[in-house]
Amino acid sequence: xxxxxxxxxxxxxxxxxxxxxxxxxxxxxxxxxxxxxxxxxxxxxxxxxxxxxxxxxxxxxxxxxxxxxxxxxxxxxxxxxxxxxxxxxxxxxxxxxxxxxxxxxxxxxxxxxxxx
Amino acid sequence: xxxxxxxxxxxxxxxxxxxxxxxxxxxxxxxxxxxxxxxxxxxxxxxxxxxxxxxxxxxxxxxxxxxxxxxxxxxxxxxxxxxxxxxxxxxxxxxxxxxxxxxxxxxxxxxxx
Numbered sequence: 001x002x003x004x005x006x007x008x009x010x011x012x013x014x015x016x017x018x019x020x021x022x023x024x025x026x027x028x029x030x031x032x033x034x035x036x037x038x039x040x041x042x043x044x045x046x047x048x049x050x051x052x053x054x055x056x057x058x059x060x061x062x063x064x065x066x067x068x069x070x071x072x073x074x075x076x077x078x079x080x081x082x083x084x085x086x087x088x089x090x091x092x093x094x095x096x097x098x099x100x101x102x103x104x105x106x107x108x109x110x111x112x113x114x115x116x
Numbered sequence: 117x118x119x120x121x122x123x124x125x126x127x128x129x130x131x132x133x134x135x136x137x138x139x140x141x142x143x144x145x146x147x148x149x150x151x152x153x154x155x156x157x158x159x160x161x162x163x164x165x166x167x168x169x170x171x172x173x174x175x176x177x178x179x180x181x182x183x184x185x186x187x188x189x190x191x192x193x194x195x196x197x198x199x200x201x202x203x204x205x206x207x208x209x210x211x212x213x214x215x216x217x218x219x220x221x222x223x224x225x226x227x228x229x
Contacts, residue, residue, distance in 0.1 A: 004159070006159075031215065033215070033216075040221070040222070041219075041221055041222070042120075042122075042205045042207070042219025042220055042221055042222055043160065043205070043217075043219050044219070045216045045217060045218065048215050048216065050215075055215070056211070056215065056216060058216070091159055091160070093159075104150065104162050104165060105150070105162070105217070106162060107152070107159035107160045107161070107162075108159050109157075109158055109159045110158075110159050
């Protein structure tokens with residue numbers, strides 16, 4: 001197991017274009033999270049899935065953002081009509097829910113998005 | 117709203133010295149407090165965590181303490197080494213299930229040899 005994998009590592013796009021990122025969690029991890037991190041700040045929670053169900057969304061997740069996790073395995077995060085303010089590192093994390101409370105979340109390397 | 121304050125923002129120590137980073141949180145319902153280390157160009161790496169039913173936890177040179185009454189927790193690194201240089205983030209859960217974390221703004225630790 002090589003950990004949480006995110007693709008692409010870097011993405012440069014023009015304002016107004018749509019972009020999609022992929023996250024492959026650690027195998028057998030049933031919880032998957034998306035965070036956004038801007039320069040000099042800590043990660044900000046966007047959303048999380050338990051298996052294929054999206055159970056919580058932050059108010060940061062505007063209607064231009066959509067995340068899916070078909071079949072409870074990999075996940076995609078799509079941003080439509082990108083804006084310069086969307087430029088950030090998008091981090092994915094996964095954890096294995098066993099008992100309350102939640103277990104440790106492990107992060108991927110992130111996808112750095114630059115909107116020009 | 118929920119908030120995590122982290123201090124200091126930068127910390128420089130000599131190799132072998134100890135380093136302490138402190139965080140305070142606002143939500144008394146928070147029950148899970150992880151610490152992450154982030155190196156340049158990489159994702160955050162979990163280094164230690166503590167749950168609300170424990171006051172202290174230690175793992176080799178790293179220890180974390182939690183004071184639920186005062187709503188603050190601290191990271192202690194002893195015998196620092198140059199490879200400890202990185203940005204460190206504290207975080208606190210802000211939902212009951214512990215599935216959503218709010219992070220501090222980070223501390224840049226520099227260990228000089």
